[in-house]
Amino acid sequence: MAGNWTGAVGSTTGMRGALSDQAIGVLAETFRGNLIRPGDAEYDAARRIWNGMIDRRPALIARCAGPADVMDGVRFARQHGLPLAVRSGGHNVAGTALCDDGIVLDLSGMRGVRVDPIRRTVRVQAGVTNGDLDRETQAFGLAVTSGIASTTGLAGLTLGGGVGWLMRRFGLTCDNLLSADLVTAEGQLITVSPDTYDDLFWAIRGGGGNFGVVTEFEYRLHPLGPNVVAGLVLHPAKHARDALRFYRDFVREAPDALGAIVNLRHAPPAPWIPAELHGAPVIAMTVCYAGPVDEALVELAPLKRFGSPLVDTIERTRYLSHQRLFDPTVPSGWRYYWKSHYLHELSDQVIDVLVTHAWRDTSPLSYTLIPLMGGAVSRVAPDATAFVGRDGAHLININAVWTDPTEDDEHIAWAREFFAATEPFSTGGVYVNFLGNEGEARVRAAYGANYARLAEIKRRYDPENVFRFNQNIAPAGTT
Incomplete structure (x- = not known):
């Protein structure tokens, strides 16, 4: 055989x-x-x-x-x-x-990456991870927006949109997609692009895996690296309210080059964190500046000056190194439960909710991420691609993380309670890649005003809903 x-x-x-x-x-x-x-x-x-x-x-x-x-x-x-x-x-x-x-x-074994440094494009097979992509593109001083953990698969990231450090400058991962090879529900291999199967090309940029199996992606690349200014400042949780208010004002007029994520958690046992702080409740303001080093040092100076940080790692560093920063805290095999949505703003009311709930977590491994949206992401029309979450100023992802299956209920309950407290301040939308098994209403919230158009495209190309193990869009005319 x-x-x-x-x-x-x-x-x-x-x-x-x-x-x-x-x-x-x-x-x-x-x-x-x-x-x-x-x-x-x-x-x-x-x-x-x-x-x-x-x-x-x-x-x-x-x-x-x-x-x-x-x-x-x-x-x-x-x-x-x-x-x-x-x-x-x-x-x-x-x-x-x-x-x-x-x-x-x-498809995890299909990990070919081919960079064209002249055209500034890259072709990527479906099993490639963020780390694989960054390693190959950085060899030419090029990059495209990828996720915030190097082990994440690029295929799912792209199909759901693609949030990452570079999105405010270069757009989401899907905004940089030029074409894709896709196997349809009939088992046929086609190429989708602005010129061929343009409806499918629109749908796969944020519509998830509903429309076929993408075997290869082609992306536009941008000059970046090998060095950037990146890192974090760490403050004790007792100062979180003041830190979050400062951060809100700091990023409000930030240049597109600034990628930023707030992380509310217990300090992990990282080698760059003093041992006496391990396990302590902290707030980390983490940044990656996708612009000239001299400019970055000027723009980030107020962040470095604020308060008396316990740790400050913001410095000139390799982009590849920064892309692996979160990896040790998200290993394969732990138990993860997420609740997420977009926030209009970090108002004082929202900050009060964050401070009240974040460190009530029932596991020292749990954390809350708040990526900064806006910039190039918000300048794309919400109907230009299937991805609709372009109006939120911030994205919150409440991550319950633990290892003992007998503790599932208590950790899930914390995430749900925290989520419910933030819900009044949400835009009503949710990033599809952060969505769990939460029912049809939440799926519709993820696709928003684009849902009906996506359902019609689904009816056209997958009327039997062969591709249904995803945040599923039922074909138009079905229930």
Whole structure:
């Protein structure tokens, strides 16, 4: 057989939707990647993703080696009436990369990156992570907006929009997308761009994985690095109210080059934090300046001067290093539960809510991130792409994080209570990549005024809702 079939005979006995050896054998004849079934030595490792809360058991995990494998996998799922999930980075908090009793198309091994430094573009396969992309593009002093953890998959990031340090200067990740190769619900490979399948090209820039399996992306690149001015100032939580008021005023007229995230948490055991502060409640104001070093030092001087910071790491540093700053606090396998929405502003009322709830967290691993929006993000019309969350000044993501499954209820309750307290100050929208399994109303809030148009495109290209393991948009005319 051409494919690497590691399945054990009869290994799916008793499972709903079990696949016969004969069916797997037919797929394996042309499949270049690996086919993994329950009972195989690799199975348990292959079905693990970033969020340790997710425990699902697919009937088949198809590790794709290229677009042809993806095409065959989609057709196979339809032929056998199987649920179909798509895994790229496996970093989605809702666990949409996995399904029970169906087939998972695992694209995580497709990690090719090809930079064209003359045209300032890059072509990226669907399994590439933020870290992979940054490593290759920084070799040429180029970059595109990517996420804030190097282990996050670029595919899901792009399809949901793409929030990151560079978005205020260069736009969201999806705003820099030039074209994409996509496998449709019929198993056909097409290229979508402003000139071909322009409706699909519009939809995949913020509409999630509803419309097909993207196997390759092409992005516009921008000059940046290898050095930037970046880092954080750390203040004790007892000064958080004053710090947040200062921060609000500091960023209000900030240049587009300033990327900023507030982090409310207990100090992690990082080597650059004194040991006596480990575990202490703190507020971190973290920045990355996507502009000239001399300009950055001037613009960031007020932030460095404010108060008496416990730690100040803001300095000239490699962009690659800064992109890995949050990695140690978001390892694979921990349990994660998120609640998120956009905020109109950091008003005094909002600040009071933040200070009241952030350090009531029930786990020392939990934290609250507040990325600064605006800049280039807000200058794109809300209907120019499927991504609609362009009117909020700030994005809040309440992250309950823990390791013991017996403690699920108490940590989830903290996140929900905190979220409810901030809800009166929300725009009503939510960043789809920060959305958990929260029901149809929240999905509609994520897509906002673009929902009806997205549903019509879904009806046109995926009327049977083959691609439904996502923040799902039902095809127009269905319920």
